[in-house]
Amino acid sequence: MIISPPTHPLPTDKAGELIYPVDNGEPLSNDTEHLNWITFVKNGLEDWFADRQDVFVAADLLWYPIKGRPDISKAPDVMVVLNHPAGPRMSYKQWEENNRPPQVVFEFVSLSNTASEMLEKLDFYSDLSCEEFFIYDYRRGKFNAFLRQTPQHPLARVDPGPDGCWHSPLLGVTFGLDQQGALWVRRPDGKLMETQRQLARRAEAESQRAEAESQRAEAESQRAEAESQRADKLAAKLRELGIDPDAV
Numbered sequence: 388m389i390i391s392p393p394t395h396p397l398p399t400d401k402a403g404e405l406i407y408p409v410d411n412g413e414p415l416s417n418d419t420e421h422l423n424w425i426t427f428v429k430n431g432l433e434d435w436f437a438d439r440q441d442v443f444v445a446a447d448l449l450w451y452p453i454k455g456r457p458d459i460s461k462a463p464d465v466m467v468v469l470n471h472p473a474g475p476r477m478s479y480k481q482w483e484e485n486n487r488p489p490q491v492v493f494e495f496v497s498l499s500n501t502a503s504e505m506l507e508k509l510d511f512y513s514d515l516s517c518e519e520f521f522i523y524d525y526r527r528g529k530f531n532a533f534l535r536q537t538p539q540h541p542l543a544r545v546d547p548g549p550d551g552c553w554h555s556p557l558l559g560v561t562f563g564l565d566q567q568g569a570l571w572v573r574r575p576d577g578k579l580m581e582t583q584r585q586l587a588r589r590a591e592a593e594s595q596r597a598e599a600e601s602q603r604a605e606a607e608s609q610r611a612e613a614e615s616q617r618a619d620k621l622a623a624k625l626r627e628l629g630i631d632p633d634a635v
Contacts (some may be wrong), residue, residue, distance in 0.1 A: 393458050407457045408449065409477045415447045417497035423582070424495045424525055424570070429465045431572060431580035432558070436473075443468040445479065450489060452515045454482040461511055465493040469557060488516045490557055496524035509533060513542040519557055528568015 398406040416422035429446040436442040449462045466479075466489035481488055492512055496505065505522060512520050513535075520533040520542050532553040533542040547553050552563040559575035572580040625631070 390453065390456070390459070393456070395458075397457055405455065405457055407451055407460075407478055407480060411449055411460065411462055413462070417499045420525055421495055421497040424523065425464045427580065427582050428493055428572065431574075432465070432467060432560075435560075435574050435580075440473050441470050443471050443473050443476075445476070448476065449478040450481065451478060452481045452488060454480070461508065463489065463492040463512075464495050467491040467558065490517060491519045491521075491555065492517050493521045493523070496522060496526070496529075498526065509542060517542065519555055521553075521555070521562065523570050525568075525570070528564060530562060530564055530570060532562070 398408070400406055416425060425446050429444060432444045436444065444465070444467050446465050447462050448466065449460050450466065451457060451460045453459050468479075468484070468487055468489050469491075471484065471487050479489075494500075494505065494508060509520060513533075516538075518535045522531045522533075523529070530553065532545050532547075532555075534545050534556070535542050545553065547563075550563075552561050554561050560580075561573040563571050563573070565571060574580060
């Protein structure tokens with residue numbers, strides 16, 4: 388990547404230290420559907436990697452790849468850094484992160500995005516050593532995957548496999564489009580990633596099933612208790628009549 392000199396004075400604080408803003412002034416999303424897709428992928432990946440503390444997943448976080456250049460940054464819709472500490476961050480300053488760039492980045496094309504903007508992002512991510520770049524245009528139902536074959540090669544577009552799907556070698560997930568062009572993501576364990584709404588509905592359904600099972604178990608326990616009480620009363624009556632209930 389050719390680094391040109393700044394075109395305007397860089398921001399500094401009162402002490403003269405460079406300022407790396409945590410907000411680029413742009414909204415997290417451009418419409419509700421855009422936000423839904425961002426959160427779907429981010430939450431799905433966080434859920435899959437929940438047991439690992441060495442995977443960092445973020446959405447719309449400013450990434451500064453070059454120390455001393457706060458004017459050079461990107462905020463991918465979703466980014467993943469593998470084999471790297473998870474945890475909260477105000478921004479991602481690469482020189483403070485063992486110089487680890489995001490390996491995987493996602494962009495979701497909204498109405499305000501242009502083709503030239505996506506090409507510029509592709510060049511940026513390719514030049515800064517990202518290994519996988521996925522673009523989903525949810526308005527047109529189009530998905531594109533760009534992978535780096537070797538560290539020396541730039542990101543290059545890859546076609547879907549014979550099954551019509553794309554695979555992320557780093558994440559182990561599979562991407563596909565349904566007949567309506569909606570994106571689905573299959574985890575390495577074979578399960579489909581779910582939206583927050585789907586997860587909430589499934590949790591509610593499981594809670595209702597558990598409650599129904601608990602009620603059935605309680606009713607069975609009550610029936611068993613009533614039967615036991617009836618048997619005890621019968622045994623007592625037989626003893627009053629001089630009959631051994633165990634001999635009947």
